[in-house]
Amino acid sequence: MGNLNSEFDAIVIGSGISGGWAAKELTEKGMKTLLIERGRPVEHGTDYIGENLDPWEMKFRDKVDPNLANSQHMIQKKCYAFMDSTKHFFVNDKDHPYSHEPDKPFDWIRGYHLGGRSLLWHRQTFRLSDLDFSANASDGYGVDWPIRYKDIKPWYDHVETFIGVSGSMEGISQLPDGIFLPPLEMNCVEKEFKAITEKTYTGRKVIIGRCAHLTEPQPIHLELGRGTCQSRDQCQRGCSFGAYFSSQSATLPAAERTGNLTTITHSIAHSLIYDDTTGKASGIKVIDANTKEHRIYSARVFFLCASTLGTTQILLNSASNDLPKGFANQSGTLGHYLMDHTMLAGANGRYLGHEDKYYLGRRPTGIYVPRFRNVTDKHPDFVRGYGFAGAARREGWKEMANKKGFGAEYKNSIRLPGPWTINLAGFGEMLPDYNNHVRLHKTKRDKWGIPLLHISCSYGNNDIKMKQDMADTAAEMLTAAGLVDVKPYFHKMAPGLAIHEMGTARMGHDPSTSVLNSHNQCHDVKNVFITDGAAMTSSACQNPSLTYMALTARAMDFAVQEIKQGNL
Amino acid sequence: MKINRRHVIMGATAIAGGAFLSFGNFGQFSAPVPVMSKHEYKLLTEIVDMIIPATETAGAVSAGVPLYIEMMLNDWFQPHEREQFLAGLNDVGQRSPSADFLSASPDEQLAILRQLDNQDRDDYNFFHQLKKMTLDSYYTSEIGATEELRYAAIPGPYRGCILFKEVGRTWAT
Numbered sequence: 228m229g230n231l232n233s234e235f236d237a238i239v240i241g242s243g244i245s246g247g248w249a250a251k252e253l254t255e256k257g258m259k260t261l262l263i264e265r266g267r268p269v270e271h272g273t274d275y276i277g278e279n280l281d282p283w284e285m286k287f288r289d290k291v292d293p294n295l296a297n298s299q300h301m302i303q304k305k306c307y308a309f310m311d312s313t314k315h316f317f318v319n320d321k322d323h324p325y326s327h328e329p330d331k332p333f334d335w336i337r338g339y340h341l342g343g344r345s346l347l348w349h350r351q352t353f354r355l356s357d358l359d360f361s362a363n364a365s366d367g368y369g370v371d372w373p374i375r376y377k378d379i380k381p382w383y384d385h386v387e388t389f390i391g392v393s394g395s396m397e398g399i400s401q402l403p404d405g406i407f408l409p410p411l412e413m414n415c416v417e418k419e420f421k422a423i424t425e426k427t428y429t430g431r432k433v434i435i436g437r438c439a440h441l442t443e444p445q446p447i448h449l450e451l452g453r454g455t456c457q458s459r460d461q462c463q464r465g466c467s468f469g470a471y472f473s474s475q476s477a478t479l480p481a482a483e484r485t486g487n488l489t490t491i492t493h494s495i496a497h498s499l500i501y502d503d504t505t506g507k508a509s510g511i512k513v514i515d516a517n518t519k520e521h522r523i524y525s526a527r528v529f530f531l532c533a534s535t536l537g538t539t540q541i542l543l544n545s546a547s548n549d550l551p552k553g554f555a556n557q558s559g560t561l562g563h564y565l566m567d568h569t570m571l572a573g574a575n576g577r578y579l580g581h582e583d584k585y586y587l588g589r590r591p592t593g594i595y596v597p598r599f600r601n602v603t604d605k606h607p608d609f610v611r612g613y614g615f616a617g618a619a620r621r622e623g624w625k626e627m628a629n630k631k632g633f634g635a636e637y638k639n640s641i642r643l644p645g646p647w648t649i650n651l652a653g654f655g656e657m658l659p660d661y662n663n664h665v666r667l668h669k670t671k672r673d674k675w676g677i678p679l680l681h682i683s684c685s686y687g688n689n690d691i692k693m694k695q696d697m698a699d700t701a702a703e704m705l706t707a708a709g710l711v712d713v714k715p716y717f718h719k720m721a722p723g724l725a726i727h728e729m730g731t732a733r734m735g736h737d738p739s740t741s742v743l744n745s746h747n748q749c750h751d752v753k754n755v756f757i758t759d760g761a762a763m764t765s766s767a768c769q770n771p772s773l774t775y776m777a778l779t780a781r782a783m784d785f786a787v788q789e790i791k792q793g794n795l
Numbered sequence: 796m797k798i799n800r801r802h803v804i805m806g807a808t809a810i811a812g813g814a815f816l817s818f819g820n821f822g823q824f825s826a827p828v829p830v831m832s833k834h835e836y837k838l839l840t841e842i843v844d845m846i847i848p849a850t851e852t853a854g855a856v857s858a859g860v861p862l863y864i865e866m867m868l869n870d871w872f873q874p875h876e877r878e879q880f881l882a883g884l885n886d887v888g889q890r891s892p893s894a895d896f897l898s899a900s901p902d903e904q905l906a907i908l909r910q911l912d913n914q915d916r917d918d919y920n921f922f923h924q925l926k927k928m929t930l931d932s933y934y935t936s937e938i939g940a941t942e943e944l945r946y947a948a949i950p951g952p953y954r955g956c957i958l959f960k961e962v963g964r965t966w967a968t
Contacts (some may be wrong), residue, residue, distance in 0.1 A: 457951055645960070
């Protein structure tokens with residue numbers, strides 16, 4: 228085993244949305260930082276090989292060759308963003324297997340490359356509120372979050388200022404306002420839907436989706452070479468304009484310019500090494516993805532940002548004689564309380580009118596109906612709540628393919644857009660449940676010799692009852708707004724596909740029931756921090772990436788203070 | 796405009812000009828190996844031309860739709876899907892009691908396709924499948940997207956609520 232004995236102040240595992248933030252904050256605070264990425268390097272711009280391709284330049288017009296999809300991307304192909312122009316940002320499922328209980332499928336969508344899923348994310352950027360941070364304490368599912376909104380608010384401010392979030396100030400207690408760039412516009416039908424809905428229902432708002440897109444870049448963005456969103460809505464191909472936030476467009480260049488960052492790619496974190504004389508982690512064992520050579524890197528502090536399940540896999544794989552239950556797992560909760568969101572329930576309908584109206588550009592966000600269930604009232608069937616993401620649009624040639632007709636008249640009719648439709652799609656909170664967990668497979672290993680992750684996760688009764696309400700309520704709201712042909716839908720899905728996997732190393736007050744304290748620091752091993760989705764104590768119903776970033780920035784601030792005070 | 800698929804097979808460098816350029820960049824991909832007889836390909840071309848004919852803009856044939864569909868049969872379809880498609884194609888070819896589809900009268904051709912188009916959408920229907928493939932191919936071609944409809948690779952800042960006449964045609968993407 229080679230041992231480079233590289234000395235760093237800090238090591239960050241993973242370069243995605245959390246790892247990029249960890250690297251930026253640490254290096255800006257003067258820490259010599261090593262960033263370890265398991266996948267290949269991806270250069271901003273240069274490596275966005277699908278960017279700017281017109282449909283006719285792609286053999287299957289941006290659909291992925293089924294031979295490739297079915298043989299190499301059996302799971303990844305289920306993701307809405309998996310296309311010919313984006314497929315290189317998704318893992319090869321054959322090279323990166325995992326297992327699950329036979330009756331409990333789990334769709335694990337991953338991108339193993341520099342920047343991780345920050346290149347692929349849907350960029351919806353919502354704060355959690357005290358309704359969320361106090362949810363576990365008030366209804367008893369899961370343990371209490373060790374923080375409240377006031378603890379994280381300055382860090383939401385800090386993150387939003389840097390990443391650039393377009394949105395509108397609304398004064399909604401369950402979805403706090405933030406630091407916003409100008410909001411994207413609603414289209415004519417969405418504006419009308421908003422007006423009718425807010426008049427019909429007390430406590431329900433229709434707002435434009437808050438998203439990490441630059442509508443009016445500020446100096447903090449421009450100095451990193453970022454520019455205004457061009458409404459291509461092909462974000463997952465990569466954006467040379469740097470108009471949406473990714474590690475590549477923002478945190479990594481910010482970290483690099485400090486001179487304090489060293490990045491290594493093709494380097495798979497295998498396990499943390501525990502020093503029982505100090506009670507701390509002394510190093511991280513890394514496998515070279517190409518040569519399979521083992522190396523050890525050491526530092527004062529370690530930050531795991533390898534994605535929810537990636538981070539937990541490393542910790543479970545760090546079990547030793549001293550730590551038989553896995554690293555930082557005195558509580559026995561490591562790997563447990565896995566959550567995702569529920570989705571694929573909602574409704575759509577046809578709007579009559581505004582036939583002389585249209586839009587210009589492909590807006591990279593939709594409308595959003597913030598949570599209204601169990602905010603002031605109490606729903607009889609379920610606890611917690613959901614939000615609706617949606618949009619109004621006009622039908623086009625794709626829908627015409629299913630309508631009668633052919634010939635010159637038919638062709639001419641397609642020159643005019645079809646009717647307006649509105650879709651409302653729910654995203655619901657999933658309760659934390661001890662039974663939903665990951666563990667290491669007893670026998671199977673990947674090609675680097677690392678035990679596979681075995682996942683056992685399914686939606687519970689509360690999750691499904693809430694999901695049914697999403698479909699019923701979406702249909703009711705569309706009908707109330709005067710839409711016709713309203714159709715509710717409820718599709719079954721395996722967890723994972725909402726790509727909001729969270730939990731498995733939760734934060735909590737009590738070291739006997741949680742892995743992390745209020746600063747994302749392991750209760751058991753003080754120089755190890757976890758700031759990705761694994762830290763989440765509950766899932767809320769908002770898209771979670773903003774919270775990972777804010778928790779990361781907050782934890783870095785604490786860690787550097789602790790280092791400076793000699794506590795780490 | 797007559798399209799000869801053999802030209803495509805010879806490759807982009809062998810043929811310069813006219814007919815070829817109208818395919819946009821189709822020629823950069825490996826040319827399809829014929830899976831249809833000459834007769835089947837003619838039949839396909841005729842039907843596709845009736846679905847999206849040339850008007851004051853080019854139609855499906857000039858946009859390379861028959862070649863695209865042949866490529867799909869080769870490179871996308873599973874063998875059983877290909878067989879089903881070709882059986883459906885030949886069925887259309889033989890539906891006229893008096894003549895082969897290609898030599899039937901325009902009225903008779905129309906009647907055959909209309910009858911298929913009007914059928915229930917629940918069962919497999921060759922014509923519905925072909926119509927969908929024709930639209931998929933045509934409106935994602937350079938001609939279909941940029942000349943027949945409106946296409947903006949880089950639209951610029953989003954405008955949510957404008958008059959349709961400012962755009963003038965349906966957006967292709």
